[in-house]
Amino acid sequence: MIIKKFVGKTEEDATEQAREELGAGIVVMNVRPVRKVGFWSFFQKPKTEVTVALEEEPDLADKIVRPKKSTITPEQSDSKPSETVDPSKKLIKASQSGVLPPLKVGGSSTSSKIADINAVVAENATASSVVLERPGVTVTPSSSVIEEKLDSLHSLLEKNIVRPQKENEASNASDDKGDNVVVHAKDDTIPEETLSFIKLLYNTMIENEVDEHYVNDLTDEVERFAKPGVPLEYFLSNVYQKMILKFGNPEEIKPSENGVKAEIFIGPTGVGKTTTIAKLASKLTVVEHKKVALITVDTYRIAAAEQLRTYASILEIPFRVIYSVDDIKKAADDFSDMDYIMVDTAGHSIHNEEQRSEVGSYVKALKEKMDTDTFLVMSASTKYRDLLEIVDNYKEDFDYKLIFTKMDETNAVGNLYNLRLHTGAPMSYITNGQNVPDDIAVFDAQRVVKNLLGGKKK
Structure with a gap:
């Protein structure tokens, strides 16, 4: 792979330089503003540096078929593809040519990730981030497994547990001074080592933004x-198992036994519903070879509909814009031969009861026609207080499963545990970037609990 940087007045200028030198097959890896060093640089406009990558495969450009511009209309949405072309190759070309929003990630190119999809399909692998597998729930880990999974917390235990009598007296005194940890009054039957473990556990969980009620x-x-x-590994194992069982098994998308199934995505504005739908639709189409149709009832944002239309065109699957309840009923009838209908809804303020009611009417219409799943999509970086208001608001009208996006934008994942317990709704998927279809996975309780307990994030 060739990786090279180009500097221009604008991103388009730098990208054009890259295309002239390396060809049309480049993939944009990163974009950042740059300034010259020196006093006079403050009086000059910053330039843009674009980092691009090119697979060293001479015939790659000839092998990829450029996708045609979408001409899908509501009346033509159920038309069949005229030729069979691997959709994964179309996704590569679309990201390279700028048809889709630039997929800017560090460390690997979109083409290499799409190649992983084909490898997974061919080898039927089960441990890839592209294949969305159901992680097993381990409920009886041995002490050695717990130590391995929570190595950082175990190291903290060794450093922070107080053994000397002198420290024991200091700990007793701190109880009267109102320490930052709320622990029940000391019981003489509880070893000092265990009390220190409880204090460390409390601090670690609070730091990861787990609600104090659940920590207690x-x-x-x-x-x-x-x-x-009783060894400390026993308590650590007990907490680990208890949290995993609280999360429960994730509920991912499964086919209906009665024909087509509607997968409906709701949630506030700006959390990534449309991109999440594109990732799941790509996985279902490319990896599982399912028949998928995309529809959107979001007529408030033209860009959202056009983005979904573009993905539908690349994947060669039907797409339709819905303007009324009658439209969605007709779409349900027209797409009855599909495996899935994926529905993008309009994001709105939780206080906008009119828009929420409108989404509810679409969901009700689909429920009358077929089996449905409803997913509440939320950003993991949203404040806990706001998340509580969101889930409570939507709970009034919808029975949903939870999807958390933007996991790469936060280091504290306690809100996942908080909302799972607060709502009782099953966990489903998490996303950690903009790449389609890579940056999505079935929720993994073991990994999240490990992070919450202070384990190393791998």
Whole structure:
């Protein structure tokens, strides 16, 4: 692979330089503003540096078929493709030619990731980030497994657990001074080592933004079983298992036994519903070879509809814009031979009851026609208080599963645990970037719990 940087007055200028030198097969890896060094640089406009990559495969450009510009209309939406072309190659070309929004990631190119899709399909692999697998729920891990998974927390235990009598007295004094940790009054039957573990567990969970109420439930569990001679690995294992069981098994998209199934995506504005739909539609179409139709009821944002239309054109699947309940009923009838109908809805303020009611009417119409799943899509970086208001608001009208986006934009994932317990809604998917179809995976409770307990993030 060739990786090279180009500087121009604008991003388009730098990208054009790259195309002239390396050809049309380049993939944009990164874009950033740059300034010259020196005093006079403050009086000059910054330029743009574009990092591009090119697969060293001479015939790549000839092998990829450029997608035709979308001409799909509501009346033509159920037309069949005129030729069979691998959709994954179309996704590569679309990202290279600028038909889709630039897929800017560090470390690997879109083409290499799409190649992974084909490898997964051919080899039927089960451990790829592209194949969305259902992670098993381990409920009886041994002490050695827990130590391995939570190595960072175990190291903290070794450093922070207080053994000397002198520190024991200091700990007693801190209880009266109102320490930053809320722990129940010391019981003489609980070893000092265990009390120190409880304190560390509390601090670690609070730092990861787990609600204090849920943290206290976990520490109470430790205190209940605390006895002299019980190893700390037992308590750590107990907490680990309890949190995984609280998360439960994720519920991913599964086909209906009664024909077509509607997958409906709701949520506030700007959380990535449209991109999430594109990722899942690509996976279902390219990897699982399912028949998928895309429809949008979001008539408030033209860009959202056009983005979804572009993906539909590349994947050669039907697309339709819905303007009324009658339209969505007709679409349900027209696409009855599909495996899935994926529905993008308009994001709106949680206080806009009119728009929420409008989305509800579309969902109700589909429920009357077929089996449905509803997914509430939220950003993991949203404040906890706002998330609570969002889930409570939508709970009034919808029975949903949870999808969290933008996992790459936050280091504290306690809100996933909080909202799972607050709503009782099953976890489904998480996303961690803009790449289609790569940056999405079935929720993995073990990995999230490991992070919440202070384990190393891998």
